[in-house]
Amino acid sequence: xxxxxxxxxxxxxxxxxxxxxxxxxxxxxxxxxxxxxxxxxxxxxxxxxxxxxxxxxxxxxxxxxxxxxxxxxxxxxxxxxxxxxxxxxxxxxxxxxxxxxxxxxxxxxxxxxxxxxxxxxxxxxxxxxxxxxxxxxxxxxxxxxxxxxxxxxxxxxxxxxxxxxxxxxxxxxxxxxxxxxxxxxxxxxxxxxxxxxxxxxxxxxxxxxxxxxxxxxxxxxxxxxxxxxxxxxxxxxxxx
Numbered sequence: 001x002x003x004x005x006x007x008x009x010x011x012x013x014x015x016x017x018x019x020x021x022x023x024x025x026x027x028x029x030x031x032x033x034x035x036x037x038x039x040x041x042x043x044x045x046x047x048x049x050x051x052x053x054x055x056x057x058x059x060x061x062x063x064x065x066x067x068x069x070x071x072x073x074x075x076x077x078x079x080x081x082x083x084x085x086x087x088x089x090x091x092x093x094x095x096x097x098x099x100x101x102x103x104x105x106x107x108x109x110x111x112x113x114x115x116x117x118x119x120x121x122x123x124x125x126x127x128x129x130x131x132x133x134x135x136x137x138x139x140x141x142x143x144x145x146x147x148x149x150x151x152x153x154x155x156x157x158x159x160x161x162x163x164x165x166x167x168x169x170x171x172x173x174x175x176x177x178x179x180x181x182x183x184x185x186x187x188x189x190x191x192x193x194x195x196x197x198x199x200x201x202x203x204x205x206x207x208x209x210x211x212x213x214x215x216x217x218x219x220x221x222x223x224x225x226x227x228x229x230x231x232x233x234x235x236x237x238x239x240x
Contacts, residue, residue: 040073046216047071047092049128049149049160059232066206066227068098068115069157071234074208078229081222083185090231093218094159097199097207105197109164110184110213110220113196115154125149125160133164133214135177143171145181147214164214184220199224206230 042055051057051071059073066072074091096112097103104114112120128149135143146168152161169178187197201207205224210216219225 042092043089044087046210046212046218047094048162048212049125050211051092057234059234062230062233066095066098066230066233068095068101068155069159070095072208072230073232073234074225075229075231079219079222079225081185084217084222086222087217091208091218092234093208093216093225094211095206095225095230096209097201097219099201099203099205101201101207103199103201103207105184105187105199105220107182107184107187107191107195107197109166109182110187111163112209118154120152120154122150122152122161122163125151128160128162131162133181135171135173135180137177137180140171140173140177140180143169143174143177145169145178145214147212159211162212162214181214186223187220 039056039058042051042053042057045053071092071094074093076086076089076091079086079091096115102116103112105111106113114120126149130146130148132144132146135141145164145166147162147164149160150163152159164182166178171177184197187199190197190199199207201224204227206227207219208225209220210218
């Protein structure tokens with residue numbers, strides 16, 4: 001399973017360390033009595049650096065159509081793929097594709113390259129520390145690579161993400177580790193050349209992506225998200 005291949009992340013910042021090999025960010029519980037503004041605690045690091053583990057965040061019900069780049073709480077029971085093991089709780093992800101969009105991804109590292117023909121641009125974000133993702137599996141133990149923070153911009157929207165630097169991949173079994181860590185079942189079904197994947201979003205569906213690209217489980221793995229699975233959006237203070 002893909003999730004078993006994602007192992008312990010060795011970070012230079014305490015808030016980037018988490019105990020589980022399953023690193024998809026999710027809500028442990030939606031608590032409190034508020035109906036329109038539920039509060040929650042974030043677990044996992046797939047939405048760092050914007051959202052960090054143990055952070056308390058506020059969601060809100062939405063009444064207009066979900067917009068590209070908004071962050072949503074997603075019911076994990078409504079997204080399925082036979083090659084993906086899901087977390088025990090809802091996901092929290094950023095919508096990068098809305099109905100009618102065409103997304104292009106690079107399969108080598110799962111990076112989003114363009115939205116509707118417009119290139120996704122990134123520049124270094126040195127104010128955030130890098131991290132290392134290392135394998136603890138027997139056949140690839142010691143293999144690792146580094147992830148760096150970068151400011152992303154597309155269509156006038158910007159936010160910060162983590163991306164893998166594949167030229168930093170080192171250690172025994174590094175090629176096998178790369179296949180384990182950068183395996184995207186849904187994208188693999190959308191490629192014609194084994195290098196790039198194109199996804200066209202149909203009506204009523206969305207493409208959800210992690211801000212921490214190397215470690216998050218998202219639509220690249222489990223596929224498109226139906227609108228019925230979008231439970232809450234994060235309020236404006238936590239969208240950036």
